[in-house]
Amino acid sequence: MPPAPIVFFDIAAPSLAQQTEFYSKVFGWEIDQTGAVQVPFIGDPKVHGTLRADPNEKMLYLGVEDVTATLQAVEANGGSIDQPRFEVPGVVVLGLFKDPAGNRMGLVEMEGGQAKVP
Numbered sequence: 001m002p003p004a005p006i007v008f009f010d011i012a013a014p015s016l017a018q019q020t021e022f023y024s025k026v027f028g029w030e031i032d033q034t035g036a037v038q039v040p041f042i043g044d045p046k047v048h049g050t051l052r053a054d055p056n057e058k059m060l061y062l063g064v065e066d067v068t069a070t071l072q073a074v075e076a077n078g079g080s081i082d083q084p085r086f087e088v089p090g091v092v093v094l095g096l097f098k099d100p101a102g103n104r105m106g107l108v109e110m111e112g113g114q115a116k117v118p
Contacts (some may be wrong), residue, residue: 016062023099074097081095085109093118094109
């Protein structure tokens with residue numbers, strides 16, 4: 001059996017209008033009145049991920065040029081910083097935030113179209 005692809009994501013919240021405004025302003029996503037959005041994909045034809053032994057949650061990691069600047073935009077638009085910019089040496093530069101509805105998300109600092117490796 002071939003591996004099943006990831007084909008969709010959704011980010012739930014009580015207020016579609018608030019979420020639309022937040023993700024449009026902070027990440028530049030074009031979102032229609034129904035909440036439909038298409039975002040670019042970076043990388044080869046596979047989405048990379050991990051399974052981990054931690055408390056239950058789902059995380060999306062969004063690629064940005066500057067994690068610190070994006071976290072400032074998150075706060076300015078009703079979200080909150082969950083963890084400021086940090087480096088995992090030899091792996092990636094990250095930051096974590098919560099959107100206005102409390103959904104926890106991650107940021108990956110990008111450089112030249114690839115995840116920045118410190």
